Amino acid sequence: MTATVTALRTMTMVAAINDALALALERDPAVHIFGEDVGVMGGVFRATDGLQARFGAARVFDTPLAEAGIVGMGIGMGLAGLKPVAEIQFAGFLYPALDQVLSHLGRYRHRTRSRYHLPMVVRAPYGGGVHTPEQHADSPEAILAHTPGVKVVIPSTPRDAKGLLLAAIEDPDPVFFFEAIKLYRSVKEEVPEGHYTIPLGQARVVTQGDDVTVITYGGMVEVAQKAAAAAQAHGIGVEVIDLRTLVPLDTETLLASVQKTGRAVIVTEAPRTGGFHSEISAVIAEEAIEFLRAPVVRVTGFDAPYPPFTSVEDVYRPHPVRVARAIRQVMNY
Amino acid sequence: MTRSRTSKKASSPAASSAAPDPALPDPHAAGAAAYAQADAQGELFQLIAPDGTVTHPELLPDPATRLALYRQMRRVRHFDERAWVLYRTGRMGVFPPYGGMEASQVGTAAALTPQDWLFPTYRDTGAALAYGLPIPQTLAYWRTSPHGWAMPQNLKILPFYIPIATQYPHAVGAALAEARQGTRNVAMAFIGDGGSSEGDFHEALNFAGALNASCVFILQNNGWAISVPTRAQTKATNLSRRADGYGIPGVRVDGNDVLATWHVTREAVERARRGEGPTLIETVTYRIKPHTLADDPSRYRTDADNAGWDAKDPVTRLRAHLLAGGHLTEEEDAQLTREIEAEFEAALAEADAFPEPTPAEILDHVFAEPTPQLARQRAQILAEEGA
Ligand SMILES: Cc1ncc(C[n+]2csc(CCOP(=O)(O)OP(=O)(O)O)c2C)c(N)n1
Numbered sequence: 001m002t003a004t005v006t007a008l009r010t011m012t013m014v015a016a017i018n019d020a021l022a023l024a025l026e027r028d029p030a031v032h033i034f035g036e037d038v039g040v041m042g043g044v045f046r047a048t049d050g051l052q053a054r055f056g057a058a059r060v061f062d063t064p065l066a067e068a069g070i071v072g073m074g075i076g077m078g079l080a081g082l083k084p085v086a087e088i089q090f091a092g093f094l095y096p097a098l099d100q101v102l103s104h105l106g107r108y109r110h111r112t113r114s115r116y117h118l119p120m121v122v123r124a125p126y127g128g129g130v131h132t133p134e135q136h137a138d139s140p141e142a143i144l145a146h147t148p149g150v151k152v153v154i155p156s157t158p159r160d161a162k163g164l165l166l167a168a169i170e171d172p173d174p175v176f177f178f179e180a181i182k183l184y185r186s187v188k189e190e191v192p193e194g195h196y197t198i199p200l201g202q203a204r205v206v207t208q209g210d211d212v213t214v215i216t217y218g219g220m221v222e223v224a225q226k227a228a229a230a231a232q233a234h235g236i237g238v239e240v241i242d243l244r245t246l247v248p249l250d251t252e253t254l255l256a257s258v259q260k261t262g263r264a265v266i267v268t269e270a271p272r273t274g275g276f277h278s279e280i281s282a283v284i285a286e287e288a289i290e291f292l293r294a295p296v297v298r299v300t301g302f303d304a305p306y307p308p309f310t311s312v313e314d315v316y317r318p319h320p321v322r323v324a325r326a327i328r329q330v331m332n333y
Numbered sequence: 334m335t336r337s338r339t340s341k342k343a344s345s346p347a348a349s350s351a352a353p354d355p356a357l358p359d360p361h362a363a364g365a366a367a368y369a370q371a372d373a374q375g376e377l378f379q380l381i382a383p384d385g386t387v388t389h390p391e392l393l394p395d396p397a398t399r400l401a402l403y404r405q406m407r408r409v410r411h412f413d414e415r416a417w418v419l420y421r422t423g424r425m426g427v428f429p430p431y432g433g434m435e436a437s438q439v440g441t442a443a444a445l446t447p448q449d450w451l452f453p454t455y456r457d458t459g460a461a462l463a464y465g466l467p468i469p470q471t472l473a474y475w476r477t478s479p480h481g482w483a484m485p486q487n488l489k490i491l492p493f494y495i496p497i498a499t500q501y502p503h504a505v506g507a508a509l510a511e512a513r514q515g516t517r518n519v520a521m522a523f524i525g526d527g528g529s530s531e532g533d534f535h536e537a538l539n540f541a542g543a544l545n546a547s548c549v550f551i552l553q554n555n556g557w558a559i560s561v562p563t564r565a566q567t568k569a570t571n572l573s574r575r576a577d578g579y580g581i582p583g584v585r586v587d588g589n590d591v592l593a594t595w596h597v598t599r600e601a602v603e604r605a606r607r608g609e610g611p612t613l614i615e616t617v618t619y620r621i622k623p624h625t626l627a628d629d630p631s632r633y634r635t636d637a638d639n640a641g642w643d644a645k646d647p648v649t650r651l652r653a654h655l656l657a658g659g660h661l662t663e664e665e666d667a668q669l670t671r672e673i674e675a676e677f678e679a680a681l682a683e684a685d686a687f688p689e690p691t692p693a694e695i696l697d698h699v700f701a702e703p704t705p706q707l708a709r710q711r712a713q714i715l716a717e718e719g720a
Binding site (some may be wrong): 068 | 483486504505513514536544701
């Protein structure tokens with residue numbers, strides 16, 4: 001962590017994000033924030049609350065309702081010297097903009113041999129656990145992680161959210177920044193005031209343990225922590241690793257842990273087939289198979305759309321009980 | 334890692350005619366009324382008829398500008414013709430020709446300065462050359478050499494866009510960024526009649542209007558989207574009217590009359606520079622040639638479809654006008670041909686000398702700093718390919 005930090009203040013994740021955005025606007029006149037409802041209203045989750053009033057409608061502005069337009073226009077702004085920070089209101093509404101992401105966002109540096117690059121950040125709330133309507137709970141991170149030239153960041157705490165977001169905005173390349181809706185207001189912690197960054201590509205060891213490694217990120221970190229606490233009560237040492245960024249992926253930290261414990265459980269709420277959990281599993285198989293004492297187990301959503309049915313949402317979204325079951329499974333193999 | 338070379342624009346003999354001086358006296362005062370009138374009568378706005386006769390003497394640009402546009406069209410046509418020959422002899426990749434559309438591309442792009450942005454499609458090699466993209470680099474692009482992707486530092490042009498319409502919103506963003514940084518630079522983007530069916534086209538027009546972005550949108554209606562004629566593309570018959578839906582001006586112009594395309598584009602560029610927002614310009618022209626040099630248009634169109642378009646040729650039209658007006662002699666024209674040929678052959682020799690990329694170069698320029706994953710993949714390529 002690099003920092004010019006003064007004091008600590010207790011913040012929610014959304015407040016930490018707001019704080020990071022304000023600092024970024026203050027520090028760099030090239031930073032511009034835009035999207036649907038981010039201006040006057042301050043965003044549907046209030047992540048941009050007060051920013052337009054403070055920094056003006058030229059720096060923080062509402063766009064017409066069109067996601068391809070938002071990302072595509074941001075690409076042009078980034079090309080021409082600004083630092084665009086776009087908000088997609090919900091990650092599940094990123095799909096109209098995927099052409100811009102897949103065709104352009106990740107390719108500009110490459111296709112112009114670095115004559116142009118895109119220092120752009122796209123923020124998008126994602127994930128379930130809060131009983132949202134249809135398509136508001138999607139976890140499309142694997143699509144982005146599979147797009148060359150795009151970095152993918154998914155914080156799980158207010159402190160990380162602020163430091164990672166500032167690092168993302170300062171990064172010379174495009175970064176997707178997914179924010180777990182579930183965590184926006186449910187967690188609070190002491191966050192350093194002032195500017196600091198957390199480098200992209202460094203995982204965080206959340207809890208230490210010798211028996212099982214649980215690898216996860218974003219909204220699933222707290223779920224994994226609960227399962228780890230339960231296992232710990234039964235004498236099983238669980239090392240929870242929060243990847244924090246999927247691209248770049250900190251394989252060093254996750255492999256070191258798996259080599260120590262010999263067991264790996266991967267937890268995400270994304271659909272099962274082709275998810276980023278499968279990538280992690282493959283990395284372990286390629287790099288650490290001789291250390292494994294049990295097959296790698298994935299705890300994930302299912303190959304169905306995220307259910308808009310409140311009463312059964314928890315069946316889809318991994319619950320601590322499912323994670324605990326997976327921990328038992330690898331322990332008893 | 335091979336580093337790309339910088340622009341050779343300064344050494345290009347045609348560079349001086351790449352962009353007419355924006356400080357020329359403004360001949361446009363009567364323009365808007367004239368093209369509104371043409372549109373109302375269902376005609377194309379035109380300054381010279383196909384035989385070179387002047388139809389709007391009061392709107393003609395000065396002779397130097399007319400000659401500069403002629404020179405640029407000749408130069409751009411020569412590239413198209415030579416590309417075909419190079420392709421046939423295996424010295425060029427698949428190339429989308431634009432022959433016959435020179436007025437649509439040169440008249441529009443020549444209205445920009447290098448401080449303005451150009452977002453060309455694969456069809457718009459002519460526009461890129463007229464804007465100032467050096468010929469060696471342009472050749473390299475179509476030969477699929479990385480040297481063709483490294484855009485010159487002194488121009489604001491992007492590599493030709495392959496996915497249809499996707500660059501339209503980028504132009505809006507670039508224009509907005511210029512304004513936010515206090516410049517008066519504008520962004521010009523090209524699209525085809527087929528491309529104007531894509532959602533990105535409509536989003537961009539709407540964004541540009543709503544955010545008052547300094548954009549000039551060129552819609553080249555060349556009659557075809559590969560095998561689909563415009564009438565099967567859309568029920569709309571006047572594509573410039575698409576602008577109406579977004580509250581921005583739309584202009585329809587004879588896309589084979591370079592003086593007309595230059596006139597309306599200059600006016601749109603000036604409007605944008607004054608901060609008065611975007612314009613959509615439909616240049617009505619024709620794709621005489623195949624979609625790409627690998628395409629066989631006889632599978633989907635007949636001679637009857639093409640009938641009449643040769644007679645509207647933009648280059649012979651302006652040539653006739655210049656000869657008749659005494660602005661050009663046959664001797665000067667022959668001299669111009671020799672200059673253009675010499676320029677191209679020198680550029681070709683330069684392009685031939687670009688080295689081929691090494692295998693590991695495919696991993697260059699993904700991020701500012703390669704991720705650990707990319708570093709390992711590079712090591713893998715070096716081990717397996719030994720380069
Ligand atoms: C998004 C996308 N869809 C399809 C294609 C394949 N394609 C290439 S050119 C073309 C026709 C485009 O026609 P038009 O926009 O009229 O431009 P023109 O080629 O006539 O200049 C198509 C369908 C593509 N390049 N991009």
